[in-house]
Amino acid sequence: DGGITQSPKYLFRKEGQNVTLSCEQNLNHDAMYWYRQDPGQGLRLIYYSQIVNDFQKGDIAEGYSVSREKKESFPLTVTSAQKNPTAFYLCASSPVRNTEAFFGQGTRLTVV
Amino acid sequence: RKEVEQDPGPFNVPEGATVAFNCTYSNSASQSFFWYRQDCRKEPKLLMSVYSSGNEDGRFTAQLNRASQYISLLIRDSKLSDSATYLCVVGFSGNTPLVFGKGTRLSVIA
Numbered sequence: 233d234g235g236i237t238q239s240p241k242y243l244f245r246k247e248g249q250n251v252t253l254s255c256e257q258n259l260n261h262d263a264m265y266w267y268r269q270d271p272g273q274g275l276r277l278i279y280y281s282q283i284v285n286d287f288q289k290g291d292i293a294e295g296y297s298v299s300r301e302k303k304e305s306f307p308l309t310v311t312s313a314q315k316n317p318t319a320f321y322l323c324a325s326s327p328v329r330n331t332e333a334f335f336g337q338g339t340r341l342t343v344v
Numbered sequence: 345r346k347e348v349e350q351d352p353g354p355f356n357v358p359e360g361a362t363v364a365f366n367c368t369y370s371n372s373a374s375q376s377f378f379w380y381r382q383d384c385r386k387e388p389k390l391l392m393s394v395y396s397s398g399n400e401d402g403r404f405t406a407q408l409n410r411a412s413q414y415i416s417l418l419i420r421d422s423k424l425s426d427s428a429t430y431l432c433v434v435g436f437s438g439n440t441p442l443v444f445g446k447g448t449r450l451s452v453i454a
């Protein structure tokens with residue numbers, strides 16, 4: 233089955249630890265995105281990538297880092313510099329920029 | 345600035361009602377338009393693309409008004425299962441990804 237896989241679904245970390253969220257797609261999409269969603273709020277763009285080995289900051293990139301070494305994979309690292317990391321993280325991909333995006337099931341990160 | 349604005353709701357409607365959502369966008373240099381649906385604690389899922397001529401998919405009708413810079417979604421004969429948050433999404437020209445509105449929450453009541 234083609235799709236986007238995020239893992240894990242739930243993640244708990246202690247404050248001050250870096251954590252990496254996985255996102256893999258087998259749709260052969262060029263563009264991939266990371267969003268953050270807080271309870272009752274809209275999606276906010278963290279980082280996006282339109283091609284392998286290239287990525288751009290979104291609206292709330294501070295405290296996050298990404299890599300795009302392979303077309304299929306776009307992992308997100310939440311660093312200890314992110315002041316309020318507890319949130320629902322969504323990864324998406326699209327064939328090219330500005331076409332419809334497809335989302336993974338998300339990762340709920342809780343930092344205690 | 346590229347923005348997408350939606351009435352947050354909630355819209356509480358009885359089963360069988362017709363409900364309409366509007367969405368406005370700030371930049372006339374926009375290229376693509378979509379409606380997504382997001383259930384509680386789940387990922388957004390594409391409901392339908394919006395074409396210039398308007399389009400219909402079963403009980404759902406989407407329309408685009410470029411002159412006034414708004415998009416609408418009409419749901420006829422509402423079902424309990426339509427309860428969700430509906431996200432308006434716009435693709436602008438330039439190098440930015442899709443811009444998501446904050447969503448309109450719909451509750452269909454028996």
